Amino acid sequence: LIEAQVDRTPRKVAIHCEHDEFLxxxxxxxxxxQVASSLRALGIGAGSIVPMCFFKSSAMLVALFGILKSGAAYVPLDPAHPQARKDSIVKAVAAEVVLMSDECIEAWTPPAPAQAVLFSAAMNGIDPVNTNGAAAATEPRSAGPNDLAYLIFTSGSTGTPKGVMLEHAQVVAYLTAQFGIPHEPGFGRQMNFASIAFDGSVPDLLGSLATGTCVVLVRTDRLLADLAGQLDATVATGVCLTSSVAAHLRPHAIDPQLHWLQSLILAGEGVKPDLCRDLKSLATIWNAYGPTEAAVEVANLGDSATAILDGGALASVPIGTPRGRNRLYVLEPDSDKLLPVGAIGELCIGGPQVARGYLNDEAKTKAKFVSDPFVEGGRMFRT
Known part of the structure; x- marks a missing residue:
């Protein structure tokens, strides 16, 4: 999908980083x-899993796209996360290599037997001698729909990271539900706020590139220091935030500073109606819902501010209706019994975005990823 967009708009700006860097x-x-070719020379291809550790930069997106082009799945690591967490993830995926920026490798060395591969080396052709390995004897195969695209590690209720495995087919189903691929390019500039280690980055990065939207990248510390100023200075037309972060934009709804912002997506947390009302003048607001286990987003409430104003008194903003071919059921806990409208139960998700399962955890995968009792051959995730 991204390569098709390259063919459509080769000279359009894809990445705008830190105000003055463009690709x-x-x-x-x-x-x-170049990155993909270097990885293939090391035998990396479909079935391989490659962790990557980068601060927000054009190199981060080049590395991510390069890993996908090689056929491998990427595992995003946040440089700001504790070393123990990064170590545990690298060990869990049995990584052969970890693709890293020069800046990140100065602060953290991946645990053996994984070998750190510098992004600069990957750009110039990796010397297999320097990676304690030999060149691949055969060309690795390309990825197919059922090969992994990425793994995102979530902490879950236990605090132990769980690796959620997403295949290309599930990611494409998400992109199709959200954007209607193929997509005609427009003047869109999406600010990436979410850490690459969370699936909230997927629409900002993959979704934007697949639809001809420019990805705007600013280091997290600078965004936190002056979110509204950075959004305006970079001419961002869209951003996805948690409601707690979006609350910092309240002063600018009274004295507008955001001249370009058109779309504000709220995700990752519950949303109170008063926040939507307060920010209504800034942009069209969307409340989005979806767990990592179902490829980012399965439902949303479009123009949330107008919807809640028309809906009377509400304790929280609804998650809206299913997107694409996703199905949402409210079931009696630990059963397949559908509950009536208004009843409290377990929200379950069916459809083509349901992930493969959890890495190295067959028991939990069987418990949470089950057959859809309402669709023959379908799968369902119990939230």
């Missing part, structure tokens, strides 16, 4: 192919 789709594709 076109053609440049992004060329550099990502």
């Amino acid at each position: 076109t789709f053609e440049q992004l594709n060329s550099r990502a192919e």
Whole structure:
């Protein structure tokens, strides 16, 4: 999908980083192919899992796209996360290599036997001698719909990271539900706020590139220091935030500073109606819902501010209706019994976005990823 967008708009800006760095789709594709070629030379391809550790930068997106082009799945690591968490993830996926920026490798060395591969080396062709390995004897195969695209590790209720495995087919189903792929390019500039280690980054990064939208990247510390100022200075037309972060934009709804913002997506937390009312003048607000286990987002409430004003008194903003071919059921806990409208129960998700399961945890996968009792051959995730 991204390569198709490269063909459609090769000279359009794909990445705008830190106010003064730009990459076109053609440049992004060329550099990502260099990374992919270097990884393939090490035998990395479909079935491989490659962790990556980068601060927000154009190199981060080149590395991500390069891993996907090689056929491998990417595992995003946040440099700001504790070393123990990064170590445990690298060990869990049995990584052969970890693709890293020079800046990140100065602060953290991946645990053996994983070998750190510098992004700069990948761009110039990796010397297998320097990675304690030999060149691949055969060309790795390309990825197919049922191969993994990425793994996102969530903490869950136990605090132990769980690796959620998403296949290309599930990611494409998500992109189709949200954007209607193929997509005609427009003047869109999406600010990436979410950490790459969370699936909230997927629409900002993959969704934007697949639809011809420019990805705007600013380091997290600078965003937190002046969110409204950075949104305006970078001419961002869209951003996805948690409600607690979006609350910091309240002063600018009274004295508008955000001249370009058109779309504000709220996700990852419950949303109170008063927040939507307060921010209504800034942009069209969407309340989005979806767990990592169902490819980012399965439902949303469009124009949430208008919807809640028309809906009377509400304790929280509804999650809206299913997107695409997703199905939402409210079931009696630990059963397949559908509950009546208004009843409290367990929300279950069916459809093509349901993930493969949890890495190295067959028991939990069987418990949470089950057959859809209402659709023959379908799968369902119990939230």
